[in-house]
Each structure stands twice: as structure tokens, then as C-alpha cells.
Amino acid sequence: MMGIRFSLYPMRDDFAPLILDxxxxxxxxxxxxxxxxxxxxxxxxxxNLWEAVRVAFGRAAAPGDHVVxxxxxxxxxxxxxxxxxxxxxxxxxxxxxxxxxxxEAFVLPEAIAVQFALYPLGTGGYMDAIYAEIDRAKQRGVxxxxxxxxxxxxxxxxxxxxxxxxAFSAARETAAHVVMTATISANSPSHVG
Amino acid sequence: MMGIRFSLYPMRDDFAPLILDxxxxxxxxxxxxxxxxxxxxxxxxxxNLWEAVRVAFGRAAAPGDHVVxxxxxxxxxxxxxxxxxxxxxxxxxxxxxxxxxxxEAFVLPEAIAVQFALYPLGTGGYMDAIYAEIDRAKQRGVxxxxxxxxxxxxxxxxxxxxxxxxAFSAARETAAHVVMTATISANSPSHVG
Numbered sequence: 225m226m227g228i229r230f231s232l233y234p235m236r237d238d239f240a241p242l243i244l245d246x247x248x249x250x251x252x253x254x255x256x257x258x259x260x261x262x263x264x265x266x267x268x269x270x271x272n273l274w275e276a277v278r279v280a281f282g283r284a285a286a287p288g289d290h291v292v293x294x295x296x297x298x299x300x301x302x303x304x305x306x307x308x309x310x311x312x313x314x315x316x317x318x319x320x321x322x323x324x325x326x327x328e329a330f331v332l333p334e335a336i337a338v339q340f341a342l343y344p345l346g347t348g349g350y351m352d353a354i355y356a357e358i359d360r361a362k363q364r365g366v367x368x369x370x371x372x373x374x375x376x377x378x379x380x381x382x383x384x385x386x387x388x389x390x391a392f393s394a395a396r397e398t399a400a401h402v403v404m405t406a407t408i409s410a411n412s413p414s415h416v417g
Numbered sequence: 418m419m420g421i422r423f424s425l426y427p428m429r430d431d432f433a434p435l436i437l438d439x440x441x442x443x444x445x446x447x448x449x450x451x452x453x454x455x456x457x458x459x460x461x462x463x464x465n466l467w468e469a470v471r472v473a474f475g476r477a478a479a480p481g482d483h484v485v486x487x488x489x490x491x492x493x494x495x496x497x498x499x500x501x502x503x504x505x506x507x508x509x510x511x512x513x514x515x516x517x518x519x520x521e522a523f524v525l526p527e528a529i530a531v532q533f534a535l536y537p538l539g540t541g542g543y544m545d546a547i548y549a550e551i552d553r554a555k556q557r558g559v560x561x562x563x564x565x566x567x568x569x570x571x572x573x574x575x576x577x578x579x580x581x582x583x584a585f586s587a588a589r590e591t592a593a594h595v596v597m598t599a600t601i602s603a604n605s606p607s608h609v610g
Contacts, residue, residue, distance in 0.1 A: 229532075229566050231600060233426035233485060240606055258565070261607035262485075262532050262600055265565050292426060292455075294487045296534065296598065298566040303544055339422075339455050341489065343536045343596060345543055351496055372451070372458050373422050373491040373596070403536060403566075405489065405598060407424060407455055413433060414454035 227267040228277055230295035232284050242291075246284040250276045253326065273297075274389050275325045282331040282381075285410040293408045297392050300401040332381025333410040339374040340388060340406040344399035353398040357391040364390075374405075381410070420460040421470055423488035425477050435484075439477040443469045446519070466490075467582050468518045475524040475574075478603040486601045490585050493594040525574025526603040532567040533581060533599040537592035546591035550584040557583075567598075574603070 234242040247264050251257045253276045255268035266276050281293045322329070342357055344350040358375050362368045364387050366379030377384050392404045427435040440457050444450045446469045448461035459469050474486045515522070535550055537543040551568050555561045557580050559572030570577050585597045 227565055229564075231485065231487070233428065235426065235428060235430075235432035237428075237430045239428035239483070260564065260569065261605050262530050262569065262602050267565065290432070292424065294424070294600065296566055301566060303547065337455050341596075343538060345536060345538065346541050348539050350538055354496065371422075371453065372420055372460065373489055373494060376453065376455065403534075407487065409455050412454050 225267070225301060226270060226273065226297075226299040227265060228273050228295050228297045229263050229265045230277060230280070230293055231263040232280065233292045233294070234284055234287075235290045235292075242284060242287070246280045250280060253279065270393070271322065271325075274385070275322070275329045278329040278332060278385055279326065281408060281410075282328060282333075285333045285336075285381075286331065288411055290409075290411045290413060292410075295406050295408070297404040297406075298402075299392075299396050300399075301403075302401060330382065332385065334380055335410075336379070336381045336384055337409045337412065338377045338384050338388065338406050339371065340377065340391070340404060341374045342391060342395050343403040343405075344395050345401040345403065347399045349398065353395050357395060360390060360394065361387045374407075384408075418460070418494060419463060419466065419490075419492040420458060421466050421488055421490045422456050422458045423470060423473070423486055424456040425473065426485040426487070427477055427480075428483045428485075435477060435480070439473045443473060446472065463586070464515060464518070467578070468515070468522045471522040471525060471578055472519065474601060474603075475521060475526075478526045478529075478574075479524065481604055483602075483604045483606060485603075486599075488599050488601070490597040490599075491595075492585075492589050493592075494596075495594060523575065525578065527573055528603075529572070529574045529577050530602045530605065531570045531577050531581065531599055532564065533570065533584070533597060534567045535584060535588045536596040536598075537588050538594040538596065540592045542591065546588050550588060553583060553587065554580045577601075 232243045254272040255266040255276050258265040284291045342354050344353045366377045369376040395402045425436045447465040448459040448469050451458040477484045537546045559570045562569040588595045
């Protein structure tokens with residue numbers, strides 16, 4: 225069982241149609257979609273989930289107004305209602321998956337800011353897993369700033385999404401149940417410090 | 418070390434002044450405030466943190482437009498830069514703390530929706546701690562809906578905030594390091610299902 229629950233926040237009077245357009249037909253990308261009044265939940269294979277969330281964020285950011293996507297990724301949660309879900313679903317697609325992604329998945333802002341946190345659960349060594357992913361991020365082409373309770377990334381949209389994907393993937397090798405949260409911001413009027 | 422990192426999302430063209438007004442002078446409530454381009458981080462004692470976040474959300478929701486506060490509470494994080502921070506700070510204020518809260522801390526919407534999740538870290542028994550808090554929520558006067566990766570609460574603003582506070586407090590007795598996330602929504606045009 226692997227999935228992502230996310231909310232889109234376009235800071236505009238006409239936010240509702242922008243959100244609906246951003247999540248339109250995500251089920252065509254091979255993920256199950258559940259919508260409620262607070263968020264959208266996608267369940268599926270790892271590459272498809274990343275494709276879908278990139279498409280949704282890219283669409284919402286395209287008009288150029290300030291928008292945030294806040295998300296929780298989860299893999300291996302033993303508390304889900306579908307029985308034995310501790311193992312990520314099998315995936316038979318291309319290695320890395322992005323070779324088959326739609327063009328839309330690559331339309332991301334040139335500059336985004338992300339605050340993310342990893343929570344490998346049920347294991348005493350979780351801090352080492354977190355530090356390893358912070359170090360890995362520093363070796364990519366993004367700026368990394370340590371903050372209380374999270375790590376702040378600044379960089380090109382595609383590079384930052386790649387960092388997030390690599391972090392969540394590697395952390396899953398350290399624990400059966402891993403959660404990652406990320407607050408992904410584009411077009412903010414705030415000074416990028 | 419205990420704190421909360423939160424972002425406010427007023428879905429309005431004029432979101433910026435609304436956010437700035439909502440977080441104005443929170444340091445007068447006895448918490449340290451750090452602001453960056455994605456979120457606001459408050460550090461302090463447990464009652465003061467809850468007072469401050471209630472004040473910020475109440476202010477942002479008061480105009481009646483759709484607004485979301487997305488937050489991460491953290492206690493006992495061993496990875497913070499301030500040395501030995503595994504123990505919540507001592508607090509000498511009134512028991513429960515809310516006896517001394519400002520009037521603003523009680524100005525909350527009559528109906529809010531919250532998706533929250535608890536992450537007791539470094540312990541194998543974390544799922545039991547989570548289930549206990551879901552059960553506790555069901556015994557309060559709020560509606561509780563189970564969802565993938567989170568629990569969805571609907572109810573009066575004050576009652577729901579009390580549920581969140583009780584959950585985070587009780588979960589801290591099960592692990593030295595506990596994180597709680599919550600997405601708190603008011604005035605949404607979406608159907609409350």
C-alpha cells in the first residue's frame with residue numbers, strides 16, 4: 225500500500241476551479257483517486273504517484289499565482305483497511321517509471337521552495353535515515369537549509385521533486401512503514417531567504 | 418523542545434495581508450517566532466503554543482472565506498540544533514494553561530474539518546498509541562471519519578482543537594519524540610461528506 229494525500233492551495237479568489245482542473249482525470253494516470261472536502265488521496269504504484277502529483281502541482285502553478293501543495297506520502301502503513309498492506313504494491317512498469325510519464329509531468333516551475341520531513345516508523349534508527357537523506361539532498365543541485373522540524377529545499381521544480389522522490393525511496397529501505405510530508409510552494413511573494 | 422510549524426492558506430487574492438495580520442505579535446503570547454517564505458515556526462511551552470495557533474487560525478478564519486492552516490507539531494526531536502532537547506521545556510503556568518489564554522484564543526469557527534495524523538517515533542508500539550487517540554476522539558463530541566493515512570474530524574472549532582491537544586499530549590507519554598500533523602479547514606465550499 226503506497227499513496228499520497230495532498231491538498232492544493234491556490235491563493236486566489238477563484239481557487240475552486242483551479243483545484244478541480246489540477247486534479248482532473250488523475251485516475252487516467254493509473255492511480256486510484258479519492259476526494260474529500262479537505263484533500264485528495266491517490267493510491268497506486270510509486271512512479272504513477274509521482275507522475276500524478278507532479279501533474280497536479282504543475283497545472284496549479286502554471287497560471288503564475290502563489291500556490292502551495294501540501295502532501296503526505298505513506299508506504300507500508302499497517303493500519304489501513306485493506307489487510308496486508310505492509311509491502312508496496314508490485315510494479316511492472318519501466319525502471320524509474322518516468323520514461324512513460326506524460327508531458328505534463330515535466331511542466332514544473334523553474335523555482336520552488338519545499339519544506340519536507342521524513343518519518344521512518346517503528347525503528348530506533350530513524351534519525352540516521354533522516355540525516356542520510358538530508359546529506360543526499362545536499363549533493364544534488366538544490367539549496368538545502370536546515371530548519372526546526374523540517375529541511376527546506378530551494379531549486380528547480382524537477383530537481384526538487386527528484387530529491388523528494390529519492391529521499392522517500394531510500395528511506396523505505398530503512399523501515400517497513402515510512403511517511404514523508406512536504407509543503408511545496410511556487411510563486412510566493414515572500415522573500416526567499 | 419516543543420514547537421509547531423504552520424502555514425496559513427487564505428484562498429483569496431489578498432492573502433498576504435491576511436496572513437501577516439494572523440501571525441502579528443504572536444511573540445506577545447510567550448512563544449518564539451521564526452518566519453520564512455513557506456511557514457511560521459513557534460517554539461515554547463505547550464499551553465502557549467496552543468494559544469498562539471488558535472489565535473492565528475481564528476484571525477485568519479474570521480472574515481469567513483475559505484482558509485486552511487496546515488501544521489506540524491513536534492516534541493522531543495533529538496535532531497534540533499539546541500543540544501539536549503529531548504525533554505519538553507518546563508512550564509510553570511496554570512495547569513492546562515487555557516485559564517490564562519487571551520480572549521482571541523476562543524474565537525474559533527463553529528464548524529471546522531481537520532485531518533490529523535500522529536507519529537510517535539523510535540518505538541515499535543506506535544500504532545497502539547495512534548489507535549488510542551482515535552478512540553479518544555470518538556468519545557468527544559466530534560465526528561470521526563477514518564481515511565487513508567489520517568483521521569478526519571468534523572466539529573466545533575474549540576472541541577476539535579481540544580481533541581488535537583489531548584491527542585498530542587497523550588501520545589507524548591508513549592514516545593520521547595512525537596510528531597503530529599493537522600490540516601485544519603474552515604469555510605470550505607466543498608460538501609462535508
